[in-house]
Amino acid sequence: MAIKRGNKVKRKSSSKDLKNQILKWTGRIIGGFFAITIFWVICLRFIDPPVTYLMIKRGFERKGMGKEWKLEKDWLDYDDMSNNLKRAAIAGEDAHFMEHNGFDVQAIQKAMEKNQNGKKLRGGSTISQQVAKNVFLWPERSWVRKGFETYFTFLIELFWSKKRILEVYLNVIEMGQGVYGAEAAAQYYFSKSAKSLTKKEAALIIAILPSPQKWDARNPSTYVNGRANRIVRYMSHYSIPE
Numbered sequence: 001m002a003i004k005r006g007n008k009v010k011r012k013s014s015s016k017d018l019k020n021q022i023l024k025w026t027g028r029i030i031g032g033f034f035a036i037t038i039f040w041v042i043c044l045r046f047i048d049p050p051v052t053y054l055m056i057k058r059g060f061e062r063k064g065m066g067k068e069w070k071l072e073k074d075w076l077d078y079d080d081m082s083n084n085l086k087r088a089a090i091a092g093e094d095a096h097f098m099e100h101n102g103f104d105v106q107a108i109q110k111a112m113e114k115n116q117n118g119k120k121l122r123g124g125s126t127i128s129q130q131v132a133k134n135v136f137l138w139p140e141r142s143w144v145r146k147g148f149e150t151y152f153t154f155l156i157e158l159f160w161s162k163k164r165i166l167e168v169y170l171n172v173i174e175m176g177q178g179v180y181g182a183e184a185a186a187q188y189y190f191s192k193s194a195k196s197l198t199k200k201e202a203a204l205i206i207a208i209l210p211s212p213q214k215w216d217a218r219n220p221s222t223y224v225n226g227r228a229n230r231i232v233r234y235m236s237h238y239s240i241p242e
Helices: 002-046 053-064 083-093 105-114 127-136 143-159 162-172 182-190 199-207 222-235
Strands: 174-176
Touching (some): 083 127, 083 199, 162 182, 199 222
């Protein structure tokens, strides 16, 4: 009987040791995840992202369709960009950018209402959320990606300035087939630098962002042109990060 009790004690001790090891490694993994991601976000506050997952994905998609690899991008510092483009981005993509902390609750509620009853999906993402998705994550929709997007949005709002968020957004966002960022888009569509975009030119570039693979700022459809005109009308209503 004493031997049996000893075996039971050993089994309980072994089971407890295993649980402790699992908890220890789980804690290390979680702690490592937070340390790496926070360090990553802080680094990109000062270092310009060289490439994104979407850029690579689109390149391979083009190759798969028998087209040439195309990745046009040219980083332009925030202070060198036309203020017209900055205001157009806020007016067209995120009216409450300067006020929210990464999440526009009103826009999310409106998006949920419009997405009910089988209606066409409509997004409610802020500029901050789009930066989190484009720089740190992948484009496909899923609850897992949305969870990570929320986490990275919180981090960039915590560690970056609004100025840095808008700068990164305007430099990495997809603005055409193989065209990424404001400078490449301005050169591609209007043969000029994003430093000197007019209000209408800036608005046309922002107007195509919901579907940059299909729409063209040089030859806008009636819908895109109307959207651009609305952006121009409201641009003066918004302040920009200084």
